Amino acid sequence: MFQHVEFFAGDPILSLNEAFLADPRPEKVNLSIGIYADDQARLPALDAVHQAELRLAAANTAKPYLPSEGASNFRGAVQALLFGASHEVVTSRRAATVQSVGSSGGLKLGAEFIKRWFPGSGVWVSNPTWDPHRAMFQSAGIEVREYPYFENGGGVCFDAMLSALDALPAHSVVLLHACCHNPTGADLTRDQWITLIDLLKARQLIPYLDLAYQGFAEGIEEDAFAVRALAAAGLSFLVANSFSKSMGLYGERCGALTVVCPDAEQAERVLGQLKATARRTYSSPPIHGGQIVAMILTDPKLRGPWEKDLERMRTRIQAMRAQLHAALVRRHPAGKFGYLLTQRGMFSYTGLSAVQVDQLRDEHAIYLVRSGRICIAGLNTSNVEIVAQAIAEKLEHAR
Ligand SMILES: Cc1ncc(COP(=O)(O)O)c(C=O)c1O
Numbered sequence: 108m109f110q111h112v113e114f115f116a117g118d119p120i121l122s123l124n125e126a127f128l129a130d131p132r133p134e135k136v137n138l139s140i141g142i143y144a145d146d147q148a149r150l151p152a153l154d155a156v157h158q159a160e161l162r163l164a165a166a167n168t169a170k171p172y173l174p175s176e177g178a179s180n181f182r183g184a185v186q187a188l189l190f191g192a193s194h195e196v197v198t199s200r201r202a203a204t205v206q207s208v209g210s211s212g213g214l215k216l217g218a219e220f221i222k223r224w225f226p227g228s229g230v231w232v233s234n235p236t237w238d239p240h241r242a243m244f245q246s247a248g249i250e251v252r253e254y255p256y257f258e259n260g261g262g263v264c265f266d267a268m269l270s271a272l273d274a275l276p277a278h279s280v281v282l283l284h285a286c287c288h289n290p291t292g293a294d295l296t297r298d299q300w301i302t303l304i305d306l307l308k309a310r311q312l313i314p315y316l317d318l319a320y321q322g323f324a325e326g327i328e329e330d331a332f333a334v335r336a337l338a339a340a341g342l343s344f345l346v347a348n349s350f351s352k353s354m355g356l357y358g359e360r361c362g363a364l365t366v367v368c369p370d371a372e373q374a375e376r377v378l379g380q381l382k383a384t385a386r387r388t389y390s391s392p393p394i395h396g397g398q399i400v401a402m403i404l405t406d407p408k409l410r411g412p413w414e415k416d417l418e419r420m421r422t423r424i425q426a427m428r429a430q431l432h433a434a435l436v437r438r439h440p441a442g443k444f445g446y447l448l449t450q451r452g453m454f455s456y457t458g459l460s461a462v463q464v465d466q467l468r469d470e471h472a473i474y475l476v477r478s479g480r481i482c483i484a485g486l487n488t489s490n491v492e493i494v495a496q497a498i499a500e501k502l503e504h505a506r
Pocket residue numbers: 141208209210211212237284289317319348349350351357361362
C-alpha cells in the first residue's frame with residue numbers, strides 16, 4: 108500500500124540534534140540547534156511565563172476553541188509589540204493579524220495567501236537563509252529564487268543584493284530577516300534598511316519580514332526597526348513574528364502573521380482570507396501559549412521581569428561572542444574573528460568546512476551544522492575554552 112512513499116531523509120538540523128542527544132560522551136557540546144541555553148546548558152523557564160501559567164491555572168478557565176484568527180487580546184498585543192500601541196497602522200486598523208502555530212505557521216499562511224492572491228509572484232530569499240523558508244514557499248506552489256546576501260569573510264554583500272532586487276518584476280516577494288539573520292548573524296545596518304526600503308518601494312516589491320528573534324540583537328523596540336521603517340515608508344508588507352525564542356515558548360507554538368494594508372477595508376478582506384486558510388488547515392490556533400504571551404505583554408508586573416530575562420539572554424549571548432573571540436584570538440592570532448563581535452543573535456558563520464565540522468563532532472563531541480553555522484547560545488563559561496581550542500586546532504591544520 109505505501110511502498111511508493113518516499114523515505115524522508117530528515118531535517119538536517121533536527122537529525123543532528125537527535126544524534127547529539129544519543130551521543131554518550133559527557134563532554135559533548137551542542138552548537139547546532141537554534142535553542143537558547145543558559146550558562147548551565149539548560150533551556151531556562153522564564154519566571155514571567157511561570158507566573159502567567161499559575162494565574163491561568165488558578166483562574167481554572169475553560170479551553171474553548173479560539174476563532175480561526177486567534178485570540179483578540181493576543182492579536183492586539185502582537186500589534187502593539189510590532190508597531191507600538193498608538194502607531195497609526197494600529198489605530199487606523201489597517202493591519203490584519205492572525206495568531207499562528209509558531210511563526211512557522213504564520214510564514215506558511217502568508218505563503219498560501221501569496222500563492223492565491225499574487226499567483227504570478229515568485230519569492231526571493233537571501234543566500235543563505237533559514238533552510239525551511241525554501242520548502243515552505245515551494246510546497247505552496249511558489250517559485251523560490253535567491254538574492255545574494257552574504258560573503259564568507261566579507262559580511263553582507265549589500266550592493267550585490269540591491270542590484271539583484273532592482274531587477275525583479277513588480278509584486279515579487281522579498282523575504283527579509285528583520286534582525287539576527289539566520290544562519291549568518293549578519294544584519295543590515297539602519298542606513299542599509301532605509302536604502303533597501305526606497306528600492307522596494309520604487310520597484311513595487313512586496314516585503315515579507317521574518318522576525319523570529321525580537322529582543323536578541325539590541326532590544327525589543329530597536330529590533331522592530333525594520334517593521335516600523337517599512338510602515339513609515341507607507342509600504343504594504345507581511346511580517347511573521349515568533350515568541351519561541353523571546354519567551355522560551357518553543358513547544359507552545361506561539362507566533363503571528365501580520366499583513367500591513369493600505370487601509371482598514373483591505374485589511375478586513377485580507378484577514379478574512381487568512382482566517383479561511385487557517386480554518387481549512389488546522390481550524391484554529393492553540394489557546395494556552397497565546398494567553399501566556401498576551402498576559403506577559405499587557406501586564407506590567409509580568410512584562411518587566413520578561414524584559415529583564417530577555418535582556419539577560421541577549422547579554423549572555425554577547426558575552427559568549429566576546430569570550431569565544433578572545434579565546435580564538437589568543438590561540439590563533441593570525442585568524443580573522445572580528446565577525447563574532449559584529450554579528451548578532453544566536454548564530455554566526457565560522458567559515459569551517461563540512462569536513463572540519465564532521466571532525467569536531469567525531470573527535471571532540473562538538474556539534475555544529477555542516478554549513479559551519481555555530482549557535483553561540485550553546486556556549487557557556489564551562490565549554491567556551493574547549494570549543495575555542497578545538498576550532499583553533501582545525502584552523503591550524505588547515506594552514
Ligand atoms: C529565521 C527563523 N524563522 C522562523 C523560525 C520559526 O520559529 P517558530 O516556528 O518556532 O516560531 C525560526 C526558528 O528557528 C527561525 O530561525
